[in-house]
Amino acid sequence: MRIPGLAILLLALPGPVLALDDAELALAYGDAGTVSIATGRAQALRRAPAVATVITAEELRAMGATDLEDALARVPGLHVSRSASFYTPLWVMRGVYSQYNQQVLLLWNGQPMTTALRGDRGSSAWRGLPLDSVARIEILRGPGSALYGAEAYAGVINIITKGGGEIDGQELGLRGGSFATRDAWLQAGRRIGAFDYAFYAGTSRSDGLRSTITADAQTTNDAVFGSSASLAPGPLELERELRLLGLELGYQRWRLRASYQQREFESGVGISQALDPRSLERTKRLLAELSWSETQVAEHLSAGASLGFQGYQQLFTRPLMIFPPGARFPTGLFPEGMFGAPETWERQWRLSAYLSYTGWSGHQWRLGVGSEEVDMYRTAEGRNFSYAPNGLPIPLPAFTSSGAPFLLPHRRRHHHAFLQDEWQLAPDWQLTAGLRHDRYDDVGGTTNPRLALVWDARHDLTLKLMHGRAFRAPSFAELYAITNPVARGNPAVRPETTATSEFALLWQPGRDLQAALNLFRFRMDDIIRPTPNNQPGTGTTFNNTTDQRGRGAELELRWQALPTLSLQASWSWQQGRDLANGLRPGYAPQVRALLLADWRAAPDWRLGLQLLQVGKRLRAAGDNRAAVPDYLSADLSLRWQPSGSAWWLAAQLRNAGDADVREPSLAPGRIAGDLPQAPRSLSLEAGLRF
Numbered sequence: 001m002r003i004p005g006l007a008i009l010l011l012a013l014p015g016p017v018l019a020l021d022d023a024e025l026a027l028a029y030g031d032a033g034t035v036s037i038a039t040g041r042a043q044a045l046r047r048a049p050a051v052a053t054v055i056t057a058e059e060l061r062a063m064g065a066t067d068l069e070d071a072l073a074r075v076p077g078l079h080v081s082r083s084a085s086f087y088t089p090l091w092v093m094r095g096v097y098s099q100y101n102q103q104v105l106l107l108w109n110g111q112p113m114t115t116a117l118r119g120d121r122g123s124s125a126w127r128g129l130p131l132d133s134v135a136r137i138e139i140l141r142g143p144g145s146a147l148y149g150a151e152a153y154a155g156v157i158n159i160i161t162k163g164g165g166e167i168d169g170q171e172l173g174l175r176g177g178s179f180a181t182r183d184a185w186l187q188a189g190r191r192i193g194a195f196d197y198a199f200y201a202g203t204s205r206s207d208g209l210r211s212t213i214t215a216d217a218q219t220t221n222d223a224v225f226g227s228s229a230s231l232a233p234g235p236l237e238l239e240r241e242l243r244l245l246g247l248e249l250g251y252q253r254w255r256l257r258a259s260y261q262q263r264e265f266e267s268g269v270g271i272s273q274a275l276d277p278r279s280l281e282r283t284k285r286l287l288a289e290l291s292w293s294e295t296q297v298a299e300h301l302s303a304g305a306s307l308g309f310q311g312y313q314q315l316f317t318r319p320l321m322i323f324p325p326g327a328r329f330p331t332g333l334f335p336e337g338m339f340g341a342p343e344t345w346e347r348q349w350r351l352s353a354y355l356s357y358t359g360w361s362g363h364q365w366r367l368g369v370g371s372e373e374v375d376m377y378r379t380a381e382g383r384n385f386s387y388a389p390n391g392l393p394i395p396l397p398a399f400t401s402s403g404a405p406f407l408l409p410h411r412r413r414h415h416h417a418f419l420q421d422e423w424q425l426a427p428d429w430q431l432t433a434g435l436r437h438d439r440y441d442d443v444g445g446t447t448n449p450r451l452a453l454v455w456d457a458r459h460d461l462t463l464k465l466m467h468g469r470a471f472r473a474p475s476f477a478e479l480y481a482i483t484n485p486v487a488r489g490n491p492a493v494r495p496e497t498t499a500t501s502e503f504a505l506l507w508q509p510g511r512d513l514q515a516a517l518n519l520f521r522f523r524m525d526d527i528i529r530p531t532p533n534n535q536p537g538t539g540t541t542f543n544n545t546t547d548q549r550g551r552g553a554e555l556e557l558r559w560q561a562l563p564t565l566s567l568q569a570s571w572s573w574q575q576g577r578d579l580a581n582g583l584r585p586g587y588a589p590q591v592r593a594l595l596l597a598d599w600r601a602a603p604d605w606r607l608g609l610q611l612l613q614v615g616k617r618l619r620a621a622g623d624n625r626a627a628v629p630d631y632l633s634a635d636l637s638l639r640w641q642p643s644g645s646a647w648w649l650a651a652q653l654r655n656a657g658d659a660d661v662r663e664p665s666l667a668p669g670r671i672a673g674d675l676p677q678a679p680r681s682l683s684l685e686a687g688l689r690f
Contacts, residue, residue, distance in 0.1 A: 032056050037138040037158050039422065039432065040147060040354070040366060041294075046462055049422075049432035049452030051504050051518045051554070053139040057162070060131050062598040063608050064637025064652040066175065066183075066683060068129040068137075068159070073612060074596060075139050076554040076570035077518075078155070079589050082663040082675050086281070087208075087238055087268035088120075089127055093141060093154035094520065095550050095574035095588040099666060102472055103153040103496075105144065109160055109257055111289050111308050114151055116346050116376045116412070119475030122283050122312060127265065128240055132173060132185045133200040135162040141554075142520065143470030143500045146434040146450035149416055150473040153498055161257075163248060164189035164196030170690050177652075177683030179238075181206040189248075200246040208238025208266070209679065215672035218274040218324055229326030231275040236676070237266035253295045261285045267320060271340075273670040276321040278337075286311040300359030308350040316341040319382060319399065331388045332395040338385055339399055342406045345378040364422040374412040376476055381405040381483075391485035391539040406484050410476050413441045428456040438471070442479065446471045446495050464504040472496040478528055478542040485539030487530040494544050498524045512560040517553070524548040546580035568596040578621065586620030587628070587664045608637035617664060628664045628674060633657065650685040654678060 032055070038048035045054060053075050065071045069080045069089050081090040083099055090101040102119040105112060106126070115122045137159055144152030167189030175183040182205050189198035218230035246259040263283045270276035291306035319341035327334045352370035357363075382401050385393040418436035425431055432452040439445040450468030457463050474493045481489035500522040508514045525547045530540035552574030559567045572592040576585045597609040612635075617628035634656045641648035655661065661677040 032059065035138055037140045037144075037156060039420065041356075046506050046508065047430065047454055047456070049430070049454055049464065049466060050144075051141045051464075051466075051502060051520075053141070055137045055139075057135050057166070060134065060137075061639065062606065062637075063596065063610060064635070064639070064650065065131055066652060066685075067131060068126055070635075071131060071137055072139070072157070074568075074594060074610065075141075076556050076594070077141050077552070077572045077574070077592075078139065079592055079614065081587075082677070084269050084273050084665050084667075084671060084675060085267075085271060086265060087127065087236075087675070091155075091157070092588045094522070094552055095576050095585070095590075096154040096524070097585065097588040102151060102475065103155075105148055105151040105153070105156045107148075107156065107158040108259070108287060109289065110158060110306075111287060111310070111350070112148075112151070113285075113310075115312050115314075116348075116374050116410075116476045117314065117344050117407070118477050119151065119472065122285070122314065127263075128204060128206065128242060130183055130185065130202055130204050130242075130244070132171075132183075132202060133161050133187055133244075133246060134159055135166050136160045141518075142466070142502055143448070143450065143468035143498060143522075145438075145448040145470035146436045146468055147418065147420070149436065149438050150414075150471060150495075153470045153472045153496065161200070161246060161248065162187070162189065162198055163191075163250065164198045165191040167198055171687060172690070173685065173687035175683055175685040178681035179207050179209055179678075181683060194252045196248075196250045198246070198248040200244065202242075202244040204240075204242040204244075206238075206240055208236065208240065209676070209681075210235040210238075211676035211679075212236075213269060213275060213671060213673075213676075216269065216274050217272055217667075217670040218327060219672075220669050221274075221323070221327065221329075225328045225330070227326055227328035229324045229328070231277065231324050232672075234275045234277070236268060237270075237275070237277050237279075238268055240265040253293045255291050255293065256289070257291075258288045259286075261287075264317065269665075269671055269675065270322075271320045272322050273665065273667060274321075274323050274327075276324075278318055279320040280317040281320075282313075282315045282317050284311075284313040284315070294356060300357055302356045303354065304356075305353035306350075308348075310348040310350075312344075312346050312348075314342075314344045316343060316382075322393075329392050331392045334385070334393075334395050336384075338393060338395075340383040340385070341381065343380045343382075344376055344407070346374065346376040348375070349373045362424040366420040366422075367418070368420075369417045370415070372414040372416075374414070376407075376410050379405045379407050379409055387483070387485055404483050407476060407481050407489075410442075410480055412476075414473075415439050430454045438473075440473060442491075443474055443493070443495055446497070460507060460509050462506045464502070464506075466502040466504070467500070469497065469499045471498070472528075474528060474542075481542075485533075488533075488539065488541040490542045493528055493542055494526055496524065496526050496528055496544075498522055514556075514558045516556040518556075519551075519553050521551045522549070524550070546578055548576055548578050548585055550574060550576040564600040566598045568594075570594045581621055583621045584618050586618050586623065587666070588617065589614045590616035590618070604640055604642050606637075606639040606641075608635075608639075610635040619664075620666075623666075623668050625668055629660070629662060631659045631661045633659045633661055646689045648685075648687050650687075652683045652685070654681045654683075656680060 035045045036042045038050035079092040100120045140156040144156040170188040185202035187200040216232040241264045243262045249256045289308040294304040296302045319339045323338040325337040354368035357365040384399040416438045420434040423431045437447045448469040452466040502520045505517045526544040555571045557569045593613040595611040599607045615630040636653040639650040658680040662674040665671040
């Protein structure tokens with residue numbers, strides 16, 4: 001990869017007299033100047049062997065972010081889109097777009113949130129997750145499988161919650177606003193010598209936006225089969241309720257974390273993109289982890305270990321209405337509607353350990369091993385239909401439990417080992433090399449390396465050259481789904497893989513200014529997609545299909561313009577090509593620009609502004625609709641906390657200009673006008689520390 005002309009220009013520029021070391025970076029940028037997601041240990045973000053972003057609790061307050069989607073929208077190269085299925089958030093990293101977004105790994109305090117059914121984060125996929133208990137979010141853009149394994153494909157997001165020392169007291173908060181949204185939380189924590197504790201309890205409810213869908217999939221079916229069942233024009237169904245509990249206990253090097261998350265939510269535009277005003281899905285997630293952080297066990301040798309558990313359930317308080325009352329097919333009429341309720345229960349155990357060795361001068365070695373068991377121990381399905389040989393539904397007399405559920409219980413065992421070396425080649429050069437092997441008992445093994453060369457070319461200029469491979473393991477649905485002809489499983493499916501090369505340039509002429517340029521190229525192989533079966537009209541089966549190439553650039557700027565005014569700006573560009581047909585893969589924005597301003601207008605007042613421009617979202621091959629419309633949205637936040645007081649008031653105005661924001665629907669002819677997003681909305685917040 002050629003070094004761009006901008007790098008040569010910056011090498012020629014005169015620099016300041018004084019270089020900024022890591023300590024000064026911490027003073028200049030606070031906790032945002034360090035990152036641990038790149039190598040597994042805290043280090044200066046500038047010298048980390050990766051392209052990463054850190055968002056601290058202070059920055060979350062400054063931008064008025066109230067949920068995870070608000071925070072991620074500010075990350076260069078990452079676009080927050082929506083799936084038609086449950087309006088699930090899709091975190092489109094560098095143009096890698098898929099219906100279930102399995103290519104981004106989400107960690108909760110370092111613990112993977114991946115579920116077995118689809119290899120994503122579950123049906124609700126963290127829709128509307130509050131950030132009141134979050135200390136920082138670390139985002140790695142690019143491959144991370146050499147350290148984190150499966151799903152660390154296009155990127156990794158690690159959400160780190162507040163410990164006792166960060167809370168240091170008690171806090172009570174209330175928030176309410178548009179769409180009948182109401183949130184409440186209580187958190188408490190303290191550090192007492194070598195012991196610390198943190199507790200969090202929160203609830204969040206919202207009716208969601210009620211935008212009108214003018215035509216849906218049933219509208220098309222009505223025209224084809226001569227029925228008049230569609231509920232369109234009709235509103236979106238986005239009601240949700242979330243309950244969170246969290247507990248963290250720490251003593252010296254030991255830490256116990258546990259959390260419980262329960263969500264209830266409606267299906268958006270409907271599971272089949274036919275409006276569904278009746279269904280209500282419930283998910284339950286229990287997380288627990290006992291960890292022993294890095295501790296010196298001998299000269300130059302330290303160790304750490306963790307034992308983690310995740311229990312996850314996908315249930316239905318009210319079953320999915322797949323098609324509305326009166327839906328007609330050549331195989332029969334559904335006078336009460338077509339209903340289904342696919343339910344799963346799973347538990348996951350993870351055990352991992354690592355050693356760090358620094359006895360070889362100039363090297364820092366890290367050796368890790370781990371084992372995982374993913375057990376989908378129960379599945380069930382209720383429905384009022386069966387399938388004809390051509391894949392069309394046949395009405396049943398009543399809603400009953402199916403003797404042949406959509407997926408039988410399965411268990412997966414997985415082991416891994418990795419080796420990483422951070423080699424200080426010279427005072428200004430560091431080479432990070434890593435290699436990880438993952439072995440699955442159902443899909444075989446995969447080995448993923450990475451190399452990163454970091455050069456402090458000058459006291460104010462750092463260059464990085466990186467290459468890495470990553471993979472995504474097939475989900476249980478992609479391997480084993482049996483009774484749903486729309487997408488049957490295929491045990492022969494292999495893992496998806498990707499290889500990415502990156503060049504990064506960071507220029508920091510002083511404490512008040514920082515600029516970064518990131519260039520990347522990648523190739524995705526063996527992409528898993530459902531493909532039509534050989535017999536027409538019999539649905540699809542998952543297969544490894546095409547390969548895809550992508551390239552892009554990300555430009556970032558941070559400027560402390562005044563002691564009371566900080567500005568951030570970014571511009572991202574990406575372009576992909578499907579190697580099977582030579583066409584653009586579609587749906588992800590090719591251009592994205594962001595401006596953030598944080599202004600302390602007075603000692604007690606803080607004003608935030610965010611401008612987001614999203615453009616050039618082309619359609620995929622076979623979708624002849626016009627491109628998804630571009631948009632420019634503006635968000636405002638205002639926070640008032642009188643000096644020395646323990647309480648505060650805040651307000652957030654989203655989409656202040658009431659832009660018509662829409663995300664793409666993937667199936668032409670199902671949802672008219674794509675997926676509408678929230679219009680102008682207002683929320684108010686009050687909090688008290690005591």
